Amino acid sequence: MNGFENYEVWWVTGAQLLYGGDAVVKVDCHSREMVEGLNNSGRLPVKVVYKGTANSSKEVTEVMRQANNDARCIGVITWMHTFSPAKMWIHGLQQLNKPLLHFHTQYNAEIPWETMDMDFMNLNQSAHGDREFGHICTRMRLRRKVVVGHWTDPRAQVRIAVWQRVAAAWADSQDMLILRFGDQMNNVAVTDGDKVEAEQRLGYHVDYVPVSELMEYHKKITIGEIKALVAEYFRLYAHDEKMENPESEEYAVIWNAAHAELTLRACLTDKGAKGFTTNFDDLGTQDINSPKFVGFDQIPGLASQRLMAEGYGFGAEGDWKSAALYRTVWFMSQGMPKGCSFLEDYTLNFSGEKSSILQAHMLEVCPLIAEERPRLEVHFLGIGVRKAQTARLVFTSKPDNGVTATIIDLGNRFRLIVNDVECIKSKPLPKLPVASALWIPMPDFETGAVAWILAGGTHHSCFSYDLTAEYWEDYAEIAGIEMVRIDKDTTIPAFKDHLRWNEVYYMLNKSLC
Numbered sequence: 015m016n017g018f019e020n021y022e023v024w025w026v027t028g029a030q031l032l033y034g035g036d037a038v039v040k041v042d043c044h045s046r047e048m049v050e051g052l053n054n055s056g057r058l059p060v061k062v063v064y065k066g067t068a069n070s071s072k073e074v075t076e077v078m079r080q081a082n083n084d085a086r087c088i089g090v091i092t093w094m095h096t097f098s099p100a101k102m103w104i105h106g107l108q109q110l111n112k113p114l115l116h117f118h119t120q121y122n123a124e125i126p127w128e129t130m131d132m133d134f135m136n137l138n139q140s141a142h143g144d145r146e147f148g149h150i151c152t153r154m155r156l157r158r159k160v161v162v163g164h165w166t167d168p169r170a171q172v173r174i175a176v177w178q179r180v181a182a183a184w185a186d187s188q189d190m191l192i193l194r195f196g197d198q199m200n201n202v203a204v205t206d207g208d209k210v211e212a213e214q215r216l217g218y219h220v221d222y223v224p225v226s227e228l229m230e231y232h233k234k235i236t237i238g239e240i241k242a243l244v245a246e247y248f249r250l251y252a253h254d255e256k257m258e259n260p261e262s263e264e265y266a267v268i269w270n271a272a273h274a275e276l277t278l279r280a281c282l283t284d285k286g287a288k289g290f291t292t293n294f295d296d297l298g299t300q301d302i303n304s305p306k307f308v309g310f311d312q313i314p315g316l317a318s319q320r321l322m323a324e325g326y327g328f329g330a331e332g333d334w335k336s337a338a339l340y341r342t343v344w345f346m347s348q349g350m351p352k353g354c355s356f357l358e359d360y361t362l363n364f365s366g367e368k369s370s371i372l373q374a375h376m377l378e379v380c381p382l383i384a385e386e387r388p389r390l391e392v393h394f395l396g397i398g399v400r401k402a403q404t405a406r407l408v409f410t411s412k413p414d415n416g417v418t419a420t421i422i423d424l425g426n427r428f429r430l431i432v433n434d435v436e437c438i439k440s441k442p443l444p445k446l447p448v449a450s451a452l453w454i455p456m457p458d459f460e461t462g463a464v465a466w467i468l469a470g471g472t473h474h475s476c477f478s479y480d481l482t483a484e485y486w487e488d489y490a491e492i493a494g495i496e497m498v499r500i501d502k503d504t505t506i507p508a509f510k511d512h513l514r515w516n517e518v519y520y521m522l523n524k525s526l527c
């Protein structure tokens with residue numbers, strides 16, 4: 015499921031006819047070469063399509079309208095090769111409802127001191143042209159990304175690539191459906207929030223599906239399908255050989271886990287959903303001790319792990335915000351090597367300089383972050399409406415740097431909280447056989463945890479080794495939501511001020527609340 019192939023980003027060059035038609039023809043050639051250069055750089059996941067020069071208000075408006083109406087177009091890159099008087103951009107920019115990237119670049123790289131003449135200048139005036147454009151964007155309070163650099167510079171190309179991935183994930187979330195199997199865990203505040211506002215502001219729609227309806231899918235799964243999936247588990251994951259004995263208790267539990275996964279996938283596919291939540295207190299009404307028992311014998315933990323790896327958003331205990339955000343994390347990082355997961359701050363490890371936070375969950379950690387081949391195990395899980403043996407993938411995670419993110423609802427707005435973290439070597443937990451990661455939040459354990467708590471952050475977050483805070487900066491800019499970043503430079507006094515100032519800013523900017 016590589017969504018990038020279905021998308022394109024449009025490039026519009028700002029020009030004007032002051033310098034004569036010949037200059038614009040030349041600029042058109044330059045623009046084609048620049049777009050081709052970007053596409054051939056091998057650094058951009060989404061194809062850039064050149065849409066010509068815009069020389070008048072009418073032309074700007076026309077191309078922006080087309081961008082809005084073309085489902086393949088996920089964003090617009092603008093570049094002003096010269097002074098493109100910015101009043102001509104007002105109407106078009108007012109209408110543009112796709113992400114905007116302003117690329118401050120120039121066809122020519124270094125100044126040809128000996129030969130530079132006025133003809134050269136007519137083609138290489140973005141130094142002032144892009145400032146005129148920047149002014150109108152700021153005057154109109156437009157949210158956008160500004161990238162500065164020569165178009166052949168890998169650093170500029172990488173910054174465009176980041177924005178492309180975010181814009182693609184943004185497009186993906188505009189028709190994202192999240193299914194909730196069961197409600198929120200009762201009384202929990204941080205995982206709840208305003209689903210209507212989430213749809214208006216962030217794009218995704220959240221629906222409830224009674225577990226009784228899910229059980230209708232459960233009934234239709236065939237023995238053949240289950241058998242094939244169980245065989246796939248044994249092929250993919252390390253496991254005790256005795257589990258493969260169909261008479262063993264473990265085999266029966268793994269059979270149920272495969273049945274649950276097929277059930278969830280059938281329902282998600284049927285409804286066109288991109289993510290889901292579960293709740294260990296709502297697994298259907300059947301009596302597990304009855305010989306006629308049909309249904310989930312515990313939360314479908316193994317299924318959630320595997321569906322996350324496939325790209326489905328997941329949030330535990332009804333956490334639909336995390337489910338949607340995880341889908342976005344997965345979508346942005348498609349094709350990247352190190353992986354991502356939904357995680358929970360599980361337990362603290364006070365150990366001086368290396369104090370850290372164990373990240374895990376009852377079962378649901380995505381195997382994409384595993385350090386080694388995950389191990390399929392069956393153990394008792396005594397939490398929730400059904401206390402029973404259940405299957406899960408057990409592993410520790412790669413030591414590496416990453417970034418974790420969460421979105422909270424502050425009542426008048428959403429706040430995105432982003433924390434750079436250093437994952438360190440974890441140890442197996444023989445008495446608590448779940449998958450886990452172990453990290454030190456930046457800038458250090460104490461400051462990171464204080465800042466996260468002051469910001470109101472959840473105990474659930476969406477972690478990635480591959481993304482950086484720049485992705486989240488672009489995401490918050492496109493969505494128009496608050497972002498606070500906790501990183502190597504964070505100090506608590508400055509962070510507190512930042513939170514206070516934001517409080518005022520968002521109170522005054524009603525359009526962002």
Ligand code: MN
Nearest residue numbers: 330331358375
């Ligand atoms: Mn949880």
